[in-house]
Amino acid sequence: MKYISLLGATGSIGDQTLDVLRAHPEMFKLSAMSAGRNLEKAESIIREFKPELAAVISKEDASTLQNNCGSSTKIVYGSEGLREVAAFHKSDILVNAVMGSVGLLPTLEAIKEGKQIALANKETLVTAGHIVMEAAKKSGVSILPVDSEHSAIFQCLNGEDKKEAERLILTASGGSFRDRTREELKDVTVTEALNHPNWSMGAKITIDSATMMNKGLEVIEAHWLFSFDYTKIDVILHKESIIHSMVEFKDTSVIAHLGQPDMRVPIQYALSYPKRLEHSGGRRLNLWETGKLHFQEMDFSRFRCLEFAYEAGKTGGTMPAVLNAANEAAVEAFLQGQISFLQIEDLIHETMQAHSPVAHPALEALQEADRWARGFAVSLLNKGR
Numbered sequence: 001m002k003y004i005s006l007l008g009a010t011g012s013i014g015d016q017t018l019d020v021l022r023a024h025p026e027m028f029k030l031s032a033m034s035a036g037r038n039l040e041k042a043e044s045i046i047r048e049f050k051p052e053l054a055a056v057i058s059k060e061d062a063s064t065l066q067n068n069c070g071s072s073t074k075i076v077y078g079s080e081g082l083r084e085v086a087a088f089h090k091s092d093i094l095v096n097a098v099m100g101s102v103g104l105l106p107t108l109e110a111i112k113e114g115k116q117i118a119l120a121n122k123e124t125l126v127t128a129g130h131i132v133m134e135a136a137k138k139s140g141v142s143i144l145p146v147d148s149e150h151s152a153i154f155q156c157l158n159g160e161d162k163k164e165a166e167r168l169i170l171t172a173s174g175g176s177f178r179d180r181t182r183e184e185l186k187d188v189t190v191t192e193a194l195n196h197p198n199w200s201m202g203a204k205i206t207i208d209s210a211t212m213m214n215k216g217l218e219v220i221e222a223h224w225l226f227s228f229d230y231t232k233i234d235v236i237l238h239k240e241s242i243i244h245s246m247v248e249f250k251d252t253s254v255i256a257h258l259g260q261p262d263m264r265v266p267i268q269y270a271l272s273y274p275k276r277l278e279h280s281g282g283r284r285l286n287l288w289e290t291g292k293l294h295f296q297e298m299d300f301s302r303f304r305c306l307e308f309a310y311e312a313g314k315t316g317g318t319m320p321a322v323l324n325a326a327n328e329a330a331v332e333a334f335l336q337g338q339i340s341f342l343q344i345e346d347l348i349h350e351t352m353q354a355h356s357p358v359a360h361p362a363l364e365a366l367q368e369a370d371r372w373a374r375g376f377a378v379s380l381l382n383k384g385r
């Protein structure tokens with residue numbers, strides 16, 4: 001039996017992780033979990049899975065939930081609560097599926113306690129990749145990717161000599177506006193942006209996918225997970241999301257990972273690795289039904305956020321943390337109707353331009369950069385951008 005701590009249990013990855021646990025009760029048990037503000041859903045998960053520990057954001061919500069759920073689940077709160085869940089003594093694995101850089105400290109806490117990490121929260125590695133990877137190495141902990149592209153690359157590299165791999169090729173669906181010109185993006189609505197063609201995901205990542213920042217964050221995530229230089233990480237457009245990513249080797253062979261777009265597959269693989277388990281509800285891939293697969297070269301002037309991410313990654317130091325935090329602030333402002341879709345990239349760009357990066361930052365410097373970038377992006381908003 002593997003005991004699981006799940007951060008972000010009420011979200012999209014949270015839902016699908018719980019599906020995997022439901023499908024394999026003989027293998028996995030939820031021992032601790034966190035929710036954000038969705039108390040109703042948190043209560044229903046607690047009633048079904050009976051974890052020993054659960055965290056929410058506020059003290060008031062913790063007290064409400066404790067009253068509603070009884071004493072067999074201890075309810076904690078705040079950033080300390082997230083850390084308690086991540087490091088829960090009975091858990092073997094942390095599935096980190098919270099949204100945003102709030103996921104960083106609990107990941108580090110779990111690593112310190114020797115937990116295996118199944119990482120969906122890409123913002124953790126974008127913000128502090130060098131610190132997280134170094135800590136994992138020191139503790140002998142493996143970080144298993146949940147993000148579909150990285151799970152694909154992980155599988156393509158499995159059993160291969162990494163030194164013989166020349167290039168990682170991440171596929172990008174193009175998101176909600178893949179067939180629109182920049183001119184056609186001026187007046188798009190939040191509802192339109194939230195309509196991803198292939199994946200049903202949380203709001204923030206769906207907007208990231210539409211701006212192509214998701215792929216930018218994934219390039220940085222791949223850099224840290226697989227130790228590839230940015231010049232050896234490429235992105236191509238592939239609108240069907242059937243090939244989840246590829247690796248090219250020095251003999252020109254390319255190994256690709258294919259499957260229906262279904263996050264339960266990489267989540268389950270990260271939990272069961274190195275074994276594979278049945279996925280009885282999963283749709284099989286019949287390529288004759290799919291018919292054609294399409295590919296297109298990435299246009300960096302159409303998708304500026306991808307360019308910003310490469311730039312931030314290559315600059316290194318505190319810049320990726322700034323990119324990420326400015327993006328989180330900008331996406332939130334777009335979701336709240338405060339800025340237009342194209343202003344997301346303006347806000348990120350201006351924040352990056354105003355930042356003087358610190359090389360080889362310690363955790364505190366990264367946290368400071370994260371705070372600064374959010375504050376700066378919001379100050380731009382207040383200036384009426």
Ligand SMILES: NC(=O)C1=CN([C@@H]2O[C@H](COP(=O)(O)OP(=O)(O)OC[C@H]3O[C@@H](n4cnc5c(N)ncnc54)[C@H](OP(=O)(O)O)[C@@H]3O)[C@@H](O)[C@H]2O)C=CC1
Nearest residue numbers: 008010011012013036037038097098099120121122201202
């Ligand atoms: N969805 C997907 O298919 C994929 C997601 N990812 C990554 O996984 C992560 C989660 O994505 P997704 O599940 O879509 O996101 P959702 O928005 O659906 O879920 C986010 C979860 O985090 C909780 N949460 C949000 N903010 C906070 C906070 N400040 N403190 C504590 N908890 C918080 C939410 O709680 P509540 O709802 O209760 O407020 C919810 O449980 C992201 O990093 C994303 O990039 C990666 C690949 C695919």
Ligand SMILES: CC(=O)[C@@H](O)[C@H](O)COP(=O)(O)O
Nearest residue numbers: 147148172173174175209214
């Ligand atoms: C499911 C998953 O891993 C998402 O990150 C997905 O990749 C989003 O798709 P695009 O960013 O390619 O639109």
Ligand SMILES: [Mn+2]
Nearest residue numbers: 147148149218
């Ligand atoms: Mn992805």
